[in-house]
Amino acid sequence: MRRPLGPATVAAGSDDASSTPLQRYERSGAADGKGSRSVLSVPPFAKELHLEIVCSPAYSARGSYDRLLYKHFETPRLVQEGDILCVPTFGHAEFLEVNADKFLRWPELYFKVRKILGMVEGEQSEGYLVDTQNSSLYLVGSTNSAVPSSPAYNSHEFWSSLSPAGLSDVVNRANALSGAGSVLLSGPSGSGKLMAVRAVCSCLNLHLFKVDCVSLCSDTSGATEEKVQMAFAQAQQYHPCVLLLKDIEVLGRDRDRLGEDARVIATLRQLLLDRDPALSHPVLVIGTTCKPQDVPTDVQTAFLHEVKIEAPSEEQRRSMLSMLTASLPLGKEVSLSKLARRTAGFVLGDFCALLSHSSRAACTRIQALSFPGGLSEEVERDFCTAGFPVLEEDFSVALDQLHDAHSQAVGAPKIPSVSWQDVGGLQEVKKEILDTIQLPLEHPELLSLGLCRSGLLLYGPPGTGKTLLAKAVATTCAMTFLSVKGPELINMYVGQSEENVRNVFAKARAAAPCIIFFDELDSLAPSRGRSGDSGGVMDRVVSQLLAELDGLHSTRDVFVIGATNRPDLLDSALLRPGRFDKLVYVGINEDRESQLQVLSAITRKFKLDQSVNLTTILEKCPAQLTGADIYALCSDAMMCAVKRKVEWIEEGLDTESSALILTMEDFLQAAARLQPSVSEQELLRYRLIRQKFAAS
Structure with missing residues (x-):
């Protein structure tokens, strides 16, 4: 049954929707008897407009639309039969709704033109003008129809x-x-x-x-x-x-x-x-x-x-950042290409979080510089309205926050900040690692046959710097770093441990170029047949790890570095060519020159007294020291300095604001208590293991 909507109310169509029939009308014009075009005439007004509301999940088809349509058709609209008319509801509170995503929105209503009656009976026109003064509208029911694409609720x-x-x-x-x-x-x-x-x-x-x-x-x-x-x-x-x-x-x-x-x-x-x-x-x-x-x-x-949906490539990440920051004021030093390289493994949601955190960091920076006492609500509103540039340092702060938030997850990729200055000695080991990893990245055209190593095993006594080496390589090569400790992947449920291994390699491929670092590899891949578990879990984990390593040959920018103190416990299949085919021994620092390099690297961030002589300190220490032993020496010296400063503060001889300075006496006290962590018997065993792997 036809239902008139108020006195002389009329149908709806957005300006964009109504422009199409108007353009068609202007192109056709009114033809004379000879077929030539005559002067354009104004389309006639419609007497009646019969509409059907298009059924849509975005709104109810049983609402009341009188006021909305009357308001919309206060401006004359050009329509023709079969048109789909889009009526925006912005500003009409009765249509405001909260959707499942917790966003307020005004849905757009769609109507289909069922029939148009002109003012003069029998009048034919391609299009008619409809307004509240000359036309009446009838809503004759609902229909199903495709709808024209329209801008989303967000204008971005x-x-x-x-x-x-x-x-x-x-x-x-x-x-x-x-x-x-x-x-x-x-x-x-x-x-x-x-x-x-x-x-x-x-x-x-x-x-x-x-x-x-x-x-x-x-x-x-x-x-x-x-x-x-x-x-x-x-x-x-x-x-x-x-x-x-x-x-x-x-x-x-x-x-x-x-x-x-x-x-x-x-x-x-x-x-x-x-x-x-x-x-x-x-x-x-x-x-x-x-x-x-x-x-x-x-x-x-x-x-x-x-x-x-795969993880976006570097070019896709740059395109995402370019579109997302189109309306965001950026500092001149901000490089989206550099930011895209640093966000390997990021997806759309991560980029939205990155922009949110960086904007918040920019606001905090400006507030700290210009308004140390804080901002009033009115001033803060003015700042947000005016806008302020987001600098590169704001993006760095935001990236650090996101990496810290994700660091608890197993296999969360991130780029570490460890330089070669933090690694003392081990020059030969550095060269072997860089030749294995850096060359394929810098010269892929020279390795087009695919004959490049993808696995590298660092073995040696504990505390010699195997983990630090892997992080330094990732930083130098600008690669994401996926650090995984073997026991983290083991799960009590059947099949879950193997799935964890697959997920680690999948994340690495998504964050390529990437280094996967397996610490304590012997706990994840022991010799098969000797694990002793009733379900054979470890045997299946080793088999899954071998399968994933074999699959890396098709991915040239994912490298695997393993570290272990017990290479003799590893499954022998892991050490064949094509898997962990490069074995690097990371030993202790036996000569004073190497030990001096390690001590200098650790103490470069300390404030030392002028009397401190690092060579003299090492002469008071045992002959054979690992990197962890030298770190323990510096840690004990720091504690001696802290105790001395606390005593001075309690006696009123010093203040808390003064810098903590390490003296020669602090280091000598620490050296007197220092004991090597690796005994002579253990060193002999590692030398035998090294000879065994070198011979094989």
């Missing part, structure tokens, strides 16, 4: 782009599969899966019906099954649309038995496969997941196609 170019930087390949692949019926979209958390789906909807002129699968889970299988069926039925009401099933891996889990719920999985599989081919605009189902390995196999195979 990146979020409203149909081909967002770093995700354009994924969007193009999904567009090509639009008729496939179902697509499984996987990628790390924060990689931009939802944004890619929104871009696909805009490109294909489809509605987006988003369902969080967590909300579909209930206490019983029957209740979950009913909710899943209801979600698919609702999506059918909005066709043509995309049904987005977010975190689809949570469906089909049995809470009681920690297994799979066969009933829910069977229902979901049936709904994915039994699509109605009679519909001209079927529903495109897209399931997203951060953990594709957790999606039940029957559900995964029901999706006809799979699309995976």
Whole structure:
């Protein structure tokens, strides 16, 4: 039944939407009898405009639109039959809503022009003008229709782009599969899966019906099954649309038995496969997941196609940063290319966090410099309105904060800040490591045959600087550093330890160029057949590690460095060519010159008294010292200086603000108590091990 909306109310169309028919009308003009173009005439006003509201998950089709439409059509709009009219609701509080993402938004309403009646009966025109003074509008029902792509709720170019930087390949692949019926979209958390789906909807002129699968889970299988069926039925009401099933891996889990719920999985599989081919605009189902390995196999195979979002490359990261910072004032010294190199392994969510942290760091810097006493609310508002540049130091602070926040995770990639100045001695070891890792990076064209080493094993007594060497190499080569201790990867659940190993190598490939450093490698890869565990866990872990090492030949910019104190306990398969094929012995510093280099490297950040003579200190120490022994010497000397300063402060002879100075006496006291950490018997054993590996 037709329903007039108020006296002389009229239909809706945004300025952009109404410009298209107007341009067509102007191009066609009014033709005379000879077919030539005559002077353009103004389109006639419509007497009646019959509209149908387009069903959409973004709004209710049963609301009241009188005031909105009347306001919109106070300005004459040009429409024609079949048009889809887009009516913005910004400023109308009754349409304001809070969505699942906790963002306030004003949805855009879509209406389809069903019929137009002119003022003169029988009058024919390609387009009609509609306004509140001359036309009446009738809402005659609802309809299903594709909708024109419109700017997103955020006006930023990146979020409203149909081909967002770093995700354009994924969007193009999904567009090509639009008729496939179902697509499984996987990628790390924060990689931009939802944004890619929104871009696909805009490109294909489809509605987006988003369902969080967590909300579909209930206490019983029957209740979950009913909710899943209801979600698919609702999506059918909005066709043509995309049904987005977010975190689809949570469906089909049995809470009681920690297994799979066969009933829910069977229902979901049936709904994915039994699509109605009679519909001209079927529903495109897209399931997203951060953990594709957790999606039940029957559900995964029901999706006809799979699309995976990989970690962005350096060029893609630079493009992302360029678009995200387009409206952000940056300092002249900020280099987005350099920032892209330092953010290996970052995804879209990480870049958003980086910009948020860097802006906050810039605000803190300006506040500390200009307003030591703090900012009032009014002044702070003025500063935010005026804007202030974000400098390179602000991005450095933000990067450090993000790396610290992620450092607790197993295999969190980051670029260390250890230079060769922090490593004393070990000149031959440095040269061998750099020849193995730095040359393939600097001259890849010379190693086009792929005959380059990817694994390097550092072995020797404890405390000789194996970990420090690996970090210094990563810093020198500007590579991300993935430090993993063997016992961290071992898990009590069957198959979880092997999965942890796979995840470490996957993160390294995503953050390439990268160095994976396995500390205490002997605990992760002992000789197979001797581990003694009933389930053979360690044997499977070693086999998984070998498989991952073999897979590195196709990735030239991922290197593996292992460190161990007991190379004799390692599985022999690890030491064959193509895996850990380069063995480097990192021994103790037996000559005074090497020890002096280590002591100078450790004490270069200390404030020493003029009387301190490092050579004299070493003469008072045992002959054979590791790097850890020399570090312990400096640590004990520091404690002696701290105790002396505390006594002076208590006696009123010194103040807390004065600098802490280490004297010769502090070092001599520490040297008198110093004991070597590696005995003569252990050194002899390591020499025998070195001879054994050198001979093999």
